[in-house]
Amino acid sequence: MELKNGYQKTEIGVIPEEWKVIPLNLLTSTVASGQSKHSKPYGTFPIHGSTGIIGYTEWPEYQGDAILVARVGANAGKLNVVCGEYGVTDNTIIVRVNSGISLPFIWRSLEAKKLNSLVFGSGQPLITGSQLKALLFALPSSNEQQAITAALSDTDALLEGISKLITKKRDIKQATMQQLLTGKSRLPGFSGDLIERKLGDIAIIKDGTHQTPKYVSSGVPFFSVEHVTSGNFVNTKFISEAEHRFLTRSFKIEKGDILMTRIGSIGVCKLVDWDFDASFYVSLALLKIKQSCSPAYIAHYSKSTAFINEVELNSLPSAIPKKINLGAISNIKVKLPTTLAEQTAIAQVLSDMDNEIDALEKRLEKTRMLKQGMMQELLTGRIRLV
Structure with a gap:
């Protein structure tokens, strides 16, 4: 492919012709593991390890701006930027850049x-200073370095802003749940005390097959605990149509039902708000909510502290993994308004909040992807800011 005018082909790809390819060891004055040994849970100066700040000290060994790279463990390769005075343990690499860089x-x-992606070792993941020193970088002028970092910092500020907004919206939703699901606040037009009912009074409760089915490469989805806890009902195992018909001869999952985890992770609920055919394992319970109650309200209520406490109270205390039996699920108490109209209205308010949070999370993920693409374009000079 013909080179664009003003660009050069190098060992790390095509970059502007005035840019240089330089290994990290020529751009830095230090690439070495830290040597701080002692830390306390309190103090004036932080001590950094591979997981972040791990303690404090009154006698910091290091000072000045530096990049820290986690050297060992699950966080190997993770980056952090530090300044001021601090300590650094030997499971973290200190990188100091030369003047003018x-x-x-x-x-x-x-x-x-x-x-x-450079980490090696299965028992104890590791990255070394020698690996870092050998990395090649495309280096523009000082002015362009500053322009690129300013643009990426602006993107980080946007990401941080979206993340903070998501946290705020979640807090607001949690507070709204606490008010509406306990009756402390009522929506306009509704009044009266909430009533307490057992799940067995407002739902028909079944569990899935107790036998491991014969899986096939494609067919009818087969759900278990991990699908409810992750919310991912796409990546599933499959069973044959014939086995599915056999397993669902008495009852089946229908739109408006609730799937609830009951073995391992217990009490996590998912409202089935879409049409599909699927079978499920014994680790899940199926709640078929009666017409006098709103399935969406019960699904939202399942996220409340009161419901979670009820699940724990009714679970088998010594079971490993955790387990709650069908009879015990029937005894779980829920509070709800007396009218279906108010239940539906509350569920709609909380669902609208969920939809707003979901939209923000999608925006956050999209912005992260845009940042990755932006970094690639800016750090290779495909897009020029100077």
Whole structure:
């Protein structure tokens, strides 16, 4: 492919012709493991390890701006930027850049390298200073380094803003649940005390097959605990149509039902709000809510502290893994308004909040993906800011 005018082909790809390819060891004055030994749970100066701040000290061994790279363990390759005075343990590598080199630019370049892909060792994942020193970087002028890092910092600020908004919306929803699901606050037009009912009074409760089915490469989805806890009903195992018909000869999952985990992770509920054919394992319970109650309300109520406490209270205390039997599920108490109209209205308010949070989470993920693409374009000079 013909090179674009003003660009050069290098060992790390095509970059602007005035940019240089330089290994990290020529851009830095230090690439070495920390040597801090002692830490306390309190103190003036932080001590950094592979998981972040792990303690404090009154006698910091290091000072000044630096990039920290987790060297060993599950976080190997994770980056952090520090300044001031601090300690660093030997499971973390300190990277100090030379005068005239932008530390934020090197940090961004290291971030783009996806250092966790360089980690080796199955027992204790590891990345070494020698690996880091050998990494090659495309280096623009100082002005362009600063422009690139400023653009990426603006994107990070946007990501942080969205994350904070999601946290705020979740807090608001939690507070709203506490008010509406306990009757402390009522929606306009509704009044009266909430009533207490057992799940067995408002739902028909069944469990799935007790026998492991014969799986096939494609066919009818087969659900178990992990599908409810993850909310992912796409990546499933499959059973044959014939076995599905046999397993569902007495009852089947229908839109408006609730799937509830009852072995391992217990009490997690998912409202079936879409049409599909599927079978499920004994680790799940199927709640068929009676017409006098709103399935959506019960699904939202299942996330309340009161419901979670009821699940724990009715579970088998010594079972490993955790387990709650069908009879015990029937004894779980729930509070609900006396009218279906108010139950439906509350469920709608909480669902609208969930939809708003979901939209923000999708926006956050999209912005993260845009940032990754932006980093690739800026750090290779495909897009120029100077």
